Amino acid sequence: MLKGTGEIRDAYRDEGVARRYVDARFKEPFGALLHSRQAAALRRLVRRHRPARALEIAPGPARLTVALAELLEDRLMVVDTSAEMLAEARRRLGPGAERFGFVQGDAVQLPFRAVFDLVYVFRLIRHFEASDRARLYAQVAHVLKPGGVFAFDAVNAVVSTPLRARAPLDYPIYDALLRPEEIRAELWAAGFEVVALEGVQRRAGLLGRLQVLAAPRSRRLARIAMELVDRLGGGEPLEWIVTCRRA
Numbered sequence: 388m389l390k391g392t393g394e395i396r397d398a399y400r401d402e403g404v405a406r407r408y409v410d411a412r413f414k415e416p417f418g419a420l421l422h423s424r425q426a427a428a429l430r431r432l433v434r435r436h437r438p439a440r441a442l443e444i445a446p447g448p449a450r451l452t453v454a455l456a457e458l459l460e461d462r463l464m465v466v467d468t469s470a471e472m473l474a475e476a477r478r479r480l481g482p483g484a485e486r487f488g489f490v491q492g493d494a495v496q497l498p499f500r501a502v503f504d505l506v507y508v509f510r511l512i513r514h515f516e517a518s519d520r521a522r523l524y525a526q527v528a529h530v531l532k533p534g535g536v537f538a539f540d541a542v543n544a545v546v547s548t549p550l551r552a553r554a555p556l557d558y559p560i561y562d563a564l565l566r567p568e569e570i571r572a573e574l575w576a577a578g579f580e581v582v583a584l585e586g587v588q589r590r591a592g593l594l595g596r597l598q599v600l601a602a603p604r605s606r607r608l609a610r611i612a613m614e615l616v617d618r619l620g621g622g623e624p625l626e627w628i629v630t631c632r633r634a
Contacts, residue, residue: 426454438504445511449476464488507538524577579631586624
């Protein structure tokens with residue numbers, strides 16, 4: 388199950404948390420790098436598959452929604468359990484917000500039929516243990532058309548396990564730490580075929596040091612250096628962008 392469900396949901400129902408969420412987590416170079424890679428991957432998916440209808444689960448304050456707004460326009464539906472996050476999403480989308488559908492609802496009880504060609508969800512599934520991840524996958528499969536595409540993020544056990552062992556207090560919220568074979572197996576059991584695991588934040592230790600040393604002097608310089616390190620490849624990624632297809 389999701390550890391600390393009540394505390395997390397209560398926090399996300401706080402208007403101040405909703406307003407500060409993007410700056411708090413994705414403004415510094417390390418988080419900004421992750422955001423840019425996720426947004427770029429989703430834009431590629433949209434351009435490649437041209438979904439007639441898309442669903443974003445748990446958009447929060449529209450961090451990724453904003454990045455896809457011009458591509459998806461009136462084809463996108465968003466669902467979030469927090470009214471405050473949905474209100475902040477509308478605010479950040481600005482005058483164009485009326486193009487999208489906003490639904491307050493639970494990811495494990497999605498109020499839709501199989502009408503979507505693309506479903507994506509980031510910063511949610513990773514917080515659930517295996518049995519509840521299976522429930523979420525089942526909900527996604529239920530609302531996706533056959534052949535539809537599903538994208539989400541996952542944390543790499545190989546890189547993250549030793550990081551968390553060294554500084555457990557830095558990770559107060561539960562994350563599932565997985566290996567590629569585990570991701571493929573649980574998605575296969577849920578009726579999905581993995582198409583791609585795109586590694587993000589490679590050489591995480593070096594990226595972290597660059598943020599500590601360079602960001603206080605110049606965020607732009609730190610960001611450029613971290614982007615270069617990440618794209619050069621080599622080594623295990625801290626996270627993956629997982630893309631799969633419903634059978």
